[in-house]
Structures are given as structure tokens and as C-alpha cells.
Amino acid sequence: YLDKLAQGKIFDICVDGVLGMQGKPPLRGDLPKLFQGINQYSHIRFRAAVDLPTGLSNEVDPATFLADFTYATGIAKAPLFRADARPYVGRIRYLDMGFFEDPVEMIVPEVLITESIMDPLRSLRSPISDKRDYGHLLVVTGSRQFPGALMMSVKAALQAGSGLLTACVPESLSAAFAASVPEAMWCPCSETPQGSLSIESCHNVLTLSERATAVLMGPGLGREPEATMLAADLVEKLPLPCVLDADALMPEVFEAMAKRSSSAGPIIVTPHAGEFKRISGVDVADQHTDALRDFSKKHGVITVLKGSVTRISDGEQVACSTFGGPVLARGGSGDLLAGILGTLLSQGGVSPFEVACRGVAWHGLAAEALARAQGQVAVTTTKVLPYMAQVLREPVHTDL
Incomplete structure (x- = not known):
């Protein structure tokens, strides 16, 4: 039908605005x-939908428009975020048309994070500040089996502006890592025969924590029982705000969390869907908002549920981030996010929920800037890091 009509012509763009939310x-x-x-027509380079792809509402028509991007205006429509709609929606981009310049009182189950959340980091630092004003992050993680995850999280934390960073790592890694990243203070800790942090490290970490303002655990920690035991012990005993990622997201750690002092700092956890199932028993392939909110409330944590749409909840609020995209679909992306969140949490000044939202947005926007400059395919994970600075210098979404 279309082949005959178009006669094989190549089209740069196809814009769908035929039916909206009222189309059933x-x-x-x-x-x-x-x-x-x-x-089915293969000679269209870019397919864009306005608000909703035609054919999508509370149900999905088999002939629904297959968009590469859907541009949401006003209030982003709920069907965009359903799991069964993902193949049709493509990437979601929110366009602020100025509809809500004045405060509007609305009760909505979820809110969408916009690029304006980065504005506080775009202002000048105080001229009389020093390194202690920008947080002291204590990183307790790594193993001989997964040394790269530790290194990526440390590099991301430093790139995010950490004033001071101390990394407690297996002693066999310390010297080489110190030569590679001298900006961090590397503390060699006792390790198991397999190369994970041993339980004997606990006293050393507790002593070092007296000077820190937040802790990051998990990236590259490994799943040796002793490493898990150390993570659980530290979560229970450390009063500092914590970011828990990857191998620190174990049921034993959450059991220890329940014994944590009521005066202890907040905890941000950063599971993907598989890790969320491991710690909650709930399959959130569809990233169900109620399951996320209930889990966060039960454990008293801020949960960053990573995915093509990342959702953040503190047990009451739920925020969605559409930043990032397929360029982040590679190993180590979560390690970068954990480091960014660790630094922002260590700096204080805002709620941990805001920290989580800002960190997720920064990570995603830097990834989008990388994809624009170098594409989504022939890049490596750490290539995201230099683009964190670009995000602070200029908005990423200055055009479509």
C-alpha cells in the first residue's frame, strides 16, 4: 500500500499526531x-509521535504507530509508561510547553523528572569553600574477581565533584588502583583467599567512617558469604547515609538494615528488575508503581528501580526518569550511577529523594550527550563520564 504510494522514496521523518488519548x-x-x-515501510529514517502513538490508549491496537520517540506535552500520559506499550512508544521525551508556569495543585501517582533538576549544580561554588564542603565519600567494595566495577564507581564519584573520597579495597588491588586514580585515598583492607573483602575489614572501615559523610557499598563486592556478611555488619553499625548497589543488594543486608539505629542516615538502593526480585520477591517486569512504593516504605529506603524508564520512590512519592536510553545498555552503567549518587548523598543539603532524582537525571543526560556526539554503539561505559561536565554547562534538550 505505502510502497506503491511512496514509490520507494526515502523520508527523513514521519510525525504521527492523528489520534490522542481519546482515541479508543x-x-x-x-x-x-x-x-x-x-x-512496514523501511525508508523512513525517524518516526515521532506527539503525546501518544496512534492506536495506544488504555489498550494497544495491533496497528499502533511504531515510534522511535514519543514527545509528551502537558501531562505525560500514563499509557506511555506501560510495559506492553514500550515497543510502540520508543524513547520518551518531555517537552515543556509552558502550560504549568504557575503552581498547580494536582494529586498524581507519579511525576516526571525534567532537566531543570540539574540547575542547582549549574551555579557557581562558594569562593570561600574547601574540599570538606563537598562531601567525604567512603567506598567499601571491590574484589579481585570484579575490580572494574569498583574503579568505575570511584571514577564516577570523583567526576561528580566529591571533595574527598576514601576507598577501602582488597589489599591486592590497592597499589595498582592508587597509581591509576591518585585523586582517591586508597586504603588496603584484609581479603579472603578468593580476593573479596573479609570480615576482619570491619573495624578498619568503622574507624575510617568517623571522618566520612556517606558510604557506598556494592559495586564489584562479589557474592562470597564473607563479603555479604561484611556488608550486612556495616549497614547495621554505620550511622552514615548509604548507597547500596549490586552485590550489597542481598536479603541478609536488608535483614541487618532492620536493626539499624533510628537516628542513622538514609539509605538509597539501586536495583535493576532482577535485583529487585531478589530482595523483594516481586517480579516487576512491568515496573509496577505500587510494588516499588510498598517496598520502599517497608524498608524505609529510597529505591532507584533502574530500567528504560527509571522509577524512584521513598515510599510516598514516585518520580520517573526517561533520560539515558540504549547507550546505557552495557555493563558498568549502574556502577557509574552508584558513584554519582554516593557523592551527591555525601554532600547533603537536600533530601535523599532529591539526591536520587538528580543523580539519575545527571547520569542519563550525560549518556544522551554521549550518544549525540558519538552514537549509541561504538562507545564504552566510562565514555559517559566526560559528558557529565557538558550537562552542567548547557542543557542537553535544547532541540528535539
């Missing part, structure tokens, strides 16, 4: 044939 499947008349033809 099934599509009628000639619309199914039209959109099936558009979806």
Missing part, C-alpha cells in the same frame, strides 16, 4: 491499513 482501539476505517503500511 480498535482503529477504524482505513487507519489500520495506513499505519500497518507506515510501520
Whole structure:
């Protein structure tokens, strides 16, 4: 149908704005044939939908427009975030059309994070500040089996502006890492025969924590029982704010969390769907908002549930981030995020929920800037880091 009409011509863009939220499947008349033809036509370089792809509302029509990007205006519509809609929606981009310049009182189950959350980091630092004003992050993680995860989280924390960073690592890694990243203070700790941090490290870490303002545990920690025992012991005993990622996201650690002092600092946990199932028993393939909120409330944590749409909850609020995209679909992306969150949490000054939202946005926006400059394929994970500075110098979404 469309092949005959277009005669093989190449189109730069196809914009779909035919039906919106009021359109109810099934599509009628000639619309199914039209959109099936558009979806099958291979000579369209870019496909964009406005608000919702035609054919998507509370249900999905088989002929729904297949968008590369959907540009949401006003209030982002709920169907965009459903798991069954993902193949049709593509990437979600929010366009601020100025509809809500004045405060509006609304009760909504979820809010969308916008790029303006980065504005506080775009202002000048105080001219009379010193390194102690920008947080002292204590990183307790790493193993001989997964040394790269530790290194990526440390590099990301430093790139995020950490004033001081102390890394407690297996002693066999310390010297080489200190030569590679001299900006961090590397503290060699006792290790197991397999190269993970041993339980004997606990006293050393507790002593070093007296000068720190936040702790990061998990990236590259490994799953040796002794390493898990150390993480659980530290979560229970350390009064500092914590970021827990990767191998620190174990049921034993959450059991220890319940014994934590009521005066201890907040905890941010950063699971992907598989890790969330491990610690909650809930399969959130569809990233169900209620499951996320209930888990966060039960454990008294801020949960960053990573995915193509990342959701953040403190047990009451839920915020969604659409920043990032497929360029982050590679090993180590979560280690970078953990380091960024660790630094922001160590600096204080704002709520841990805001810290989580800002860190996720910064990570995602830097990834988008990288993808624009170098593409999504022929890049490595740590290439994201230099673009963190670009995000602070200029908005990423200055055009479509």
C-alpha cells in the first residue's frame, strides 16, 4: 500500500499526531491499513509521535504507530509508561510547553523528572569553600574477581565533584588502583583467599567512617558469604547515609538494615528488575508503581528501580526518569550511577529523594550527550563520564 504510494522514496521523518488519548482501539476505517503500511515501510529514517502513538490508549491496537520517540506535552500520559506499550512508544521525551508556569495543585501517582533538576549544580561554588564542603565519600567494595566495577564507581564519584573520597579495597588491588586514580585515598583492607573483602575489614572501615559523610557499598563486592556478611555488619553499625548497589543488594543486608539505629542516615538502593526480585520477591517486569512504593516504605529506603524508564520512590512519592536510553545498555552503567549518587548523598543539603532524582537525571543526560556526539554503539561505559561536565554547562534538550 505505502510502497506503491511512496514509490520507494526515502523520508527523513514521519510525525504521527492523528489520534490522542481519546482515541479508543480498535482503529477504524482505513487507519489500520495506513499505519500497518507506515510501520512496514523501511525508508523512513525517524518516526515521532506527539503525546501518544496512534492506536495506544488504555489498550494497544495491533496497528499502533511504531515510534522511535514519543514527545509528551502537558501531562505525560500514563499509557506511555506501560510495559506492553514500550515497543510502540520508543524513547520518551518531555517537552515543556509552558502550560504549568504557575503552581498547580494536582494529586498524581507519579511525576516526571525534567532537566531543570540539574540547575542547582549549574551555579557557581562558594569562593570561600574547601574540599570538606563537598562531601567525604567512603567506598567499601571491590574484589579481585570484579575490580572494574569498583574503579568505575570511584571514577564516577570523583567526576561528580566529591571533595574527598576514601576507598577501602582488597589489599591486592590497592597499589595498582592508587597509581591509576591518585585523586582517591586508597586504603588496603584484609581479603579472603578468593580476593573479596573479609570480615576482619570491619573495624578498619568503622574507624575510617568517623571522618566520612556517606558510604557506598556494592559495586564489584562479589557474592562470597564473607563479603555479604561484611556488608550486612556495616549497614547495621554505620550511622552514615548509604548507597547500596549490586552485590550489597542481598536479603541478609536488608535483614541487618532492620536493626539499624533510628537516628542513622538514609539509605538509597539501586536495583535493576532482577535485583529487585531478589530482595523483594516481586517480579516487576512491568515496573509496577505500587510494588516499588510498598517496598520502599517497608524498608524505609529510597529505591532507584533502574530500567528504560527509571522509577524512584521513598515510599510516598514516585518520580520517573526517561533520560539515558540504549547507550546505557552495557555493563558498568549502574556502577557509574552508584558513584554519582554516593557523592551527591555525601554532600547533603537536600533530601535523599532529591539526591536520587538528580543523580539519575545527571547520569542519563550525560549518556544522551554521549550518544549525540558519538552514537549509541561504538562507545564504552566510562565514555559517559566526560559528558557529565557538558550537562552542567548547557542543557542537553535544547532541540528535539
